Amino acid sequence: MKVLLVEDxxxxxxxxxxxxxxxxxxxxxxxxxxDLSSASALLAAEEIGAVLLDLGLPDSQGIETVRTVRAAYPGVPIVVLTGLDDEETGLRALHEGAQDYLTKDSLAGPSLARSIRYALERSGVRKELIRKNAELEAAYGVLAAHEEELRRSVSELSRAEGRLRESAHLLMKAQEIAHLGSWEYTPANNRVVWSDEVYRILSLPLHEPAVDYGEFLELVHADDRCAVDAAYRGSLEEAGSGYEVEFRVVRESDGEVRHVHERCEHFRDETGAVLRSVGMIHDITERRRAAEALEEYAGILKGSNEDLERFAYVCSHDLQEPLRSVVSFSQLLERRYRGKLDADADEYIGFIVEGGNRMQALIRDLLEFSRVTTRGTTIRPTDSGATLVEVLRDMQTAIGETGASVECGPLPMVMADPTRLGQVFANLIGNAIKYRRTGVPPEIEVSAYRVGPMVEFAVQDNGIGIEEEYFGRIFDMFRRLHTHDQYEGTGIGLALVRKIVEQHGGRVRVESEPGVGSTFRFTMKPV
Structure with a gap:
């Protein structure tokens, strides 16, 4: 054993x-x-087993010497050698960390060796205690961490249970509001478990034991019972994942018949046998009643519309002949007697002729609108470009008189009635020419693009434009934004455009800015 003797x-x-x-x-x-400084250097450089320490050194005196060595090298055992037979000094040395003390006057080999050995043993015990204490502290830290983690887990579990209870409550309320109940069926024990809403749908007392499968079938309307049983058993035999069926149930409490929609999903083991079936029952009674009422109203409305369209057609057709006579004789009066009567008479005759012409135009447009509705359409692959060329050929006079220019890009084949598509082009281009700005020749551009599953046509002009507040109303029947003195028209053209486009399964809309121009867009199905 290496022993360091610190003695001056x-x-x-x-x-x-x-x-x-x-x-x-x-x-x-x-x-x-x-001296102490030399001792410190040796302790730092070598592996020292024990220190024999004199308390009276040139660079350190008394108990402070023990404190210094102990603080710098706490793991090295110290035996104090003192020249004084002073028990108090020895006890103070022990208190400061020395393992033993001996007086120089009573120094003997065996006692010194024993003291060194005991010091080493006590130091070893102390080190072991320190190590054990460190292990205990570490274990306590781990335990404390686990305790905190456990506390957090318990707290989180408590919160999760609270959330679960809240979710269960919300689910029950949602099922009640939506009239949607859930159920679970276990074939092994023929046991059915229902949610509260199933009890309410069937008008059975809550929390009573659910019926078995056979008893449930007894609640199904007799005319639907076989279909429900076939749907369930068929899904079992065909190894399907489930089934979906609509049927009626008869409430035992009041005999009321309710319509329900049921959906089921099976959970199977590795052999394919059904372990359990989970499903939902949705009370669709009110929806069915609303659908039936809507269907009834739709039928009534359809009949009314058909009657109205027939009436409009008959009126338009029957009014044409007497109106033609009125207009013809008014024009004859105007030609023969203009300037021969007084000024008022000339003006009145002019009013009659103008009003008659306007009425003829209105009846023609109304009759055309009625024909679109009553005669239907013949939809087939149609060259929209060729259709537009024919329309422009018929409109050459109006185009030439106004100095209008019509630009057209490549137009695709679409599924349309060529005549009806031509009416759409004619109305939109005619409006672009009619509603032009004063002194500005109309510039019209026709284009088409693929937009999703449809072809979108665009007819763009540089006319007077439309206020945004009227975008949704200009397609209504007889809707006019200007007086007859400003712009002629019947208010039927854009209504006819919408009717034709919707008959083809498309939509029509407008984009416009007053004083800049308008763009009318409508969609058709591509070939």
């Missing part, structure tokens, strides 16, 4: 060396230092 008296240091070397059965390797 060389003679005493040699004495200690000799005493230790003479101890039988012990082997000490003794290193000496004459």
């Amino acid at each position: 008296n060389p003679a005493f240091a040699e004495l200690v060396r000799e005493v230790l070397l003479e101890v039988p059965g012990e082997t000490f390797e003794i290193t000496s230092a004459g």
